[in-house]
Amino acid sequence: MTAQLEYPEVQDSNALLSIQGLWKVFGPKSQRVPRRPDLAALDRAALYSRTGCTAAVRDLSFDVAPGEVFVVMGLSGSGKSTLVRCLTRLIEPTAGSLIFEGEDLRAADEKRLRALRRSKFSMVFQHFGLLPHRKVIDNVSYGLEIRGESRPDRRRRAQEVIDLVGLAGNEHLYPEQLSGGMQQRVGLARALANDPDVLLFDEPFSALDPLIRREMQTEVVRLHREVGKTMVFVTHDLSEALKLGDRILLMRDGAAVQLGTGDELVGAPADDYVREFVRDVQRADVLTLRWIARAPRPDEPLDGPELGPDVLVREATRLVLEADRPVKVVSNGTLLGVIDDEEILAVVAPSHKKHV
């Protein structure tokens, strides 16, 4: 048997979507930028002044697992929209590979790409993109019409997804008769109607009021639970990213700064940029006990209550503060560590820490 070498860069073969070394460079002779290490190494301003080019996506590699909600987050101009459009080649990547369900998307011709975009991917946009002269039900079934499905089939499917997104009773209204939140529900229903493998969201809730926005986020969490679709979700809003994302890719100037779960970004920021980004997060709502458990001291009693490592600090606070012994963090019968008032207060009330 050949020895198996472990390459940390080797990506998961079960990935639904696998991206390797992806670049999108805008500007003259853009192709040379990824190829030439001297140019590829330049920062944004230097690259622009030397070549007139902007690298909107810079050497990104990541996998998206089936059923995952993969969030792409970053400030305005960090390359999120360009990245999500490169995934289906709505924007043509400059370099790198895109493998979807084992198929090399960069080798696909225009016809195949159109078929894939129609059947495998659906996109939800910030400005809804609804057809103003079509009723809700006809907007939702539009993609099915293009696919050539029969009228009764289209109606049946459209009604199913209209019910699913909470739009029942509004089928015969026109988009302008709906609030922004309701219009985006139509956008969601339209995306779901095609029964795609991947839903791509480009800042879908940015134009909505904060309350409606939160409601729509909850709606996406519910839909994901019910339909289990893979989602790639672009946002510049950290709380949205933390609420929705199984994993979050934080981008800056086209490059990846950190890829991880929300609690990894908050608990172990890769650098000062990430630390600053997550600074105002309510840590107790994001961090789990595994992040704050410590080794027991030699004389400490180990007969306190037990909690699992994935319990949120917020949920554990009362129990820990009320217990007269350290709470044990236990996974599958193994003691991972203990937590006392001090660890809890360091997260929920950092300014009180010194008084404990």
Ligand SMILES: Nc1ncnc2c1ncn2[C@@H]1O[C@H](COP(=O)(O)OP(=O)(O)OP(=O)(O)O)[C@@H](O)[C@H]1O
């Ligand atoms: N067609 C284009 N030609 C030249 N530069 C472009 C083009 N499209 C995008 N860019 C540049 O690429 C960078 C990334 O843009 P992109 O729109 O992907 O960022 P973003 O993170 O989605 O920002 P926003 O949240 O504001 O939409 C920006 O500097 C932008 O100016």
